[in-house]
Amino acid sequence: MKSQLFIHTLTWSLIAVPLSAQTDVHIDVNYERDTGGGYTFTASSNSYAPYTVTLKFTELKGASSPGTIIRTVHYGNNRLTALRPTRSGSDIEFRYSYSWRKGDIHKKGDRSYVYLLPLAPGKQTRIRQNISLDDFLSNDPVKKEQARAIGISFTTTSGDTIYAARGGLVTDTRDGGASTTAGKQYDANENYIEVFHKDGTFGRYRLFQNNGIFVDPGDNVVAGQPIGIAGAENYENGSFFQFMVLCYEWEDDHTYIPLFYLGAGNEAVPETGRTYMVEPRPTDLVTKEMSRREKKKYAEKQ
Secondary structure, three states: OOEEEEEEOOOOOEEEEEOOOOOOOOEEEEEEEOOOOOEEEEEEEOOOOOEEEEEEEEEEEOEOOOOOEEEEEOOEEEEEEEEOEOOOOOOOEEEEEEEEEEOOOOOOOOOOOEEOOOOOOOOEEEEEEEEEHHHHOOOOHHHHHOOOEEEEEEEOOOOOEEEOOOOEEEEEEEOOOOOOOOOEOOOOOOOEEEEEOOOOOEEEEEOEEEEEEOOOOOOEEOOOOEEEEEOOOOEOOOOEEEEEEEEEOOOOEEEEOOEEEOOOOOEEOOOOOOEEEOOOOOHHHHOOOOOHHHHHHHHHHO
16 A cells, blocks of 8 residues: 655644545456357456556467557456457466556646535635655655645534535545544544545545544545535644645656636635635535436526
8 A cells, every 4th residue: 555645834733634544455366168168357356446457468378469458447357358269169278467557547637627615605614735754754855845836635523414516426534534633644544534526536535524424435525415424623723625636647656736616717625724705605616516317406406
């Protein structure tokens, strides 16, 4: 499991956030022989998050090589490829290896997408950008000076409702892990929700109350939908909430702070140390990624 470390720029408290938190993922590649002597290869996944599987044939006789197979797999069974005999009635001999990594690495995150602040309209919240500890502690003075902001924290009041900043598929949750020790600075086991977005990124929401998560893996959420209740009232600096966007791409796993809707004509990365009023959610942003059918259903509920 890879981890991304970051610190609060105002409090300098150390935080470590795993880039891939789900530890019980199983991706299995299997094959079946058909009546014609060919083989069909499939991959089964127990995760709602997409995974990219790479399949290589290390030995192959009696069939044309399909080359390296790279496929994105989803929950359940997924077809990867098929081998067919080069001659009718001949046998195929093969050995293979496979690997997988989280995410659809064929997609690239859309950094122009505008997210909603995950709090109720009318709520005031103070922003803290979270800085990469790897950069901050680097021996490279330039890298240290230009340390990346990789996540964002919002001040909250314990019991605040948290809303989806963007629509997507809930891929993972943790509940029942909220810390209770007073004066806490960091706890790796805090409750979270992970949501997969259409552009291949994941939104990670962290620091919910125990039994305060409203969604389950496999659920689809829309932007602005209530997803849980904020906790962290026992933390040294008071209740706060964390949000980050994670990307799993070909050459790099990384995070970034996206643009947020901060008011009419103001779509930007929130500034550290500044307090913002959460504005009413524009319908066009809420429905931006919805199908016509979904937009119609949404309009009927309003």
